[in-house]
Amino acid sequence: MADTKIEIQKFANKDGEYKRMQSVFRNTISKDGPHLPEANRYHLYVSYACPWAHRTLIARLTKGLAGIIGVTVVHWHMDNNGWRFGTEEESKTESRDSTPEPLYGFHRLKELYYKANPEYQGRFTVPVLWDKKLETIVNNESSEILRIFNTEFNALVPEEQAAIDLYPEPLRAQIDELNEWIYPNINNGVYKTGFATKQEPYEKEVTNLFNYLDKLEELLKARHDKCEEYLLGTLLTEADIRLFTTLVRFDPVYHQHFKCNIRMIRHDYPHIHRYLRNLYWKDDVFKSTTHFDHIKFHYTKSHPQINPHGITPFGPLPNIMPLYP
Numbered sequence: 106m107a108d109t110k111i112e113i114q115k116f117a118n119k120d121g122e123y124k125r126m127q128s129v130f131r132n133t134i135s136k137d138g139p140h141l142p143e144a145n146r147y148h149l150y151v152s153y154a155c156p157w158a159h160r161t162l163i164a165r166l167t168k169g170l171a172g173i174i175g176v177t178v179v180h181w182h183m184d185n186n187g188w189r190f191g192t193e194e195e196s197k198t199e200s201r202d203s204t205p206e207p208l209y210g211f212h213r214l215k216e217l218y219y220k221a222n223p224e225y226q227g228r229f230t231v232p233v234l235w236d237k238k239l240e241t242i243v244n245n246e247s248s249e250i251l252r253i254f255n256t257e258f259n260a261l262v263p264e265e266q267a268a269i270d271l272y273p274e275p276l277r278a279q280i281d282e283l284n285e286w287i288y289p290n291i292n293n294g295v296y297k298t299g300f301a302t303k304q305e306p307y308e309k310e311v312t313n314l315f316n317y318l319d320k321l322e323e324l325l326k327a328r329h330d331k332c333e334e335y336l337l338g339t340l341l342t343e344a345d346i347r348l349f350t351t352l353v354r355f356d357p358v359y360h361q362h363f364k365c366n367i368r369m370i371r372h373d374y375p376h377i378h379r380y381l382r383n384l385y386w387k388d389d390v391f392k393s394t395t396h397f398d399h400i401k402f403h404y405t406k407s408h409p410q411i412n413p414h415g416i417t418p419f420g421p422l423p424n425i426m427p428l429y430p
């Protein structure tokens with residue numbers, strides 16, 4: 106417990122404010138190399154609990170990359186040594202989704218980072234996109250992995266998936282504009298709220314978060330009035346993927362665990378709630394990549410500074426409401 110407190114102080118500064126660190130590996134895959142687009146050359150390491158990693162899982166399936174890029178899921182529990190891989194035993198029983206590390210038999214995610222760079226000094230985060238040929242990390246920043254998946258494997262997937270463009274040229278300015286306020290105020294806003302270690306920054310962040318959820322509600326109401334399902338209208342884009350992974354965790358986890366509890370999506374934001382349910386229930390890629398057990402266990406049992414007894418609340422039930430409640 107004492108160690109965990111030290112750990113959290115790396116996040117929160119002396120004023121009790123949470124600061125997210127920048128990702129370090131920022132390369133791309135392209136025909137110009139050195140990371141060439143090739144089937145079965147890359148491996149994606151994720152946690153089903155993590156909203157950033159979840160983005161990459163959705164993009165991988167949407168773009169038809171399931172048979173081209175393998176995935177390993179870490180165990181949901183993160184301790185002072187970071188993420189670990191599931192044991193053989195666990196992969197059969199307790200947490201079937203988290204399996205042993207397939208390439209090197211590593212026990213911890215951090216071993217991959219050190220293999221890529223023995224001098225590495227940053228955090229050991231998921232997602233990690235690994236190049237099996239060059240034995241290094243290509244990229245560990247989810248927003249960039251999304252873009253890589255969107256364009257760089259198009260020659261290797263069926264036409265139908267190649268034609269899906271999650272960042273289409275004519276919508277780029279609008280997508281960028283959405284990302285610019287949704288990322289700091291909502292995606293990262295829940296973390297700034299939940300990891301605040303003083304009352305004042307907590308109150309500032311939680312108020313700000315709900316101001317932006319109100320803004321989102323207005324935007325989605327306007328879309329609904331025009332019978333449009335997505336943030337940008339009738340087309341699924343990366344902006345939806347980036348938003349979904351936060352919204353789907355909101356009521357089950359952020360509301361109570363991160364004290365983001367001024368309002369609840371299911372009770373207080375009908376348009377956000379409909380948007381979330383539409384994505385989850387109508388597009389199997391969103392549903393099949395959402396694992397509420399990993400999500401709930403991870404947060405509530407990996408942050409003893411927030412939840413010292415590690416008790417995972419039952420509710421709210423269900424984790425997500427039906428499409429037509």
Ligand SMILES: N[C@@H](CCC(=O)N[C@@H](CS)C(=O)NCC(=O)O)C(=O)O
Pocket residue numbers: 127128154155156157158187228229230231232245246247248
């Ligand atoms: N900027 C990164 C953030 C990834 C991130 O913070 N992942 C968290 C899990 S939700 C993590 O792995 N944390 C481990 C740690 O900080 O030790 C991205 O979007 O890919």
